[in-house]
Amino acid sequence: MDTITRHGLKSVPIKKLRLPGDVATRRRSQHVLDLGRSFALTGGEPLAPIIVEWGTWKLIAGADRIAACLNRGVKEVDVLTVEGEPDALAELALIENAMRRHSAAEQEAAIAKLVAMHTAREQAGAFPDVPDDATQGDDRVKVTRSRGGRKRGSRKARTQAYADVAAATGKTPKAVKSAAHRAKKKAERAAAPAEKPAPVIETFGLAVPEAILDATSKQHSVLTEMANKLTALKSALTRLENEAGMQFQGLKTALDTAAREARGELPASVCPYCKDPDGTARRRDGCNACGGAGWLRARAVAHNESGAAPTAMGLPPVNAAKGNSST
Secondary structure (H helix, E strand, C coil), rough: CCCCEEEEEEEEEEHHCCCCCCCHHHHCCCHHHHHHHHHHHHHCCCCCCCEEEEECCCCECHHHHHHHHCCCCCCCEEEEEECHHHHHHHHHHHHHHHCCCCCCHHHHHHHHHHHHHHHHHHHHCCCCCCCCHHCCCCCCCCCCCCCCCCCCHHHHHHHHHHHHHHHCCCHHHHHHHHHHHHHHHHHHHHHCCCCCCCCCEEECCCCCCHHHHHHHHHHHHHHHHHHHHHHHHHHHHHHHHHHHCCCCCHHHHHHHHHHHHHHCCCCHEHHHHHHHCCCCCCHHHCCCCCCCCCCCHHHHHHHHCCCCCCCCCCCCCCCCCHHCCCC
């Protein structure tokens, strides 16, 4: 059954309605707070009717409007009661979301679901053989158009689905197609496994423990931000010198030195001497170059300061013989 039956408007207590479980969360959203304030201009209640299923009082459309009413202390609301097959009611809810949702992403997601629903029906020839002039009536609302039971190929089915959804939501078929495409791409990106960020240190192709990669990444982020802020402060002092005719050379030198120190502490590479970042080769703990950390900082790499790199990961420095640090 592709039609739904309207039983008309009825005033009912909100506590009688079967509401979704996220109503409490919705009440705190900025959109719902703004929506509630707008009700002051419409007599205290939403202009668009809230839609519920006849008999079960299950909310079909209008969860944000209900949440806004609850925020305003409203006890009763006018609802449009409808009756129909579950698929028809689900489609009605999607149409409401596609037309009324404040979020473009949510609108596009609803449109994509409608397109998929209509495409599947077209391919299966699931539309009943009902004349198109039967889609209007006092107590009937046609949710989907009739196609006389004809099956269609996937391309024709999608094309017709775009047209049907456009007619139902007041959009153009091109806009529906674009929205469904964007929603599909977003869903694919969300489902795709997250790519691991590239290591901030040179690994030389060696296996590096995740603990070291995480620690060096965090240190790199903090130290880079620190160096950039110090450089920005130095630039600000230079501008102040030009504008006020004052001299801050001592401060600028201190800031420049601090920025260089911060960049020198950046994690740079797996220790090229022991080449044992995970400790499996048993050379890392006796390495004077990295102090048992398994990796070197930028200043140690730049100046080849054997034993100068501070320890990391909380490991104490190891002052073993240099022979133990050979590759």
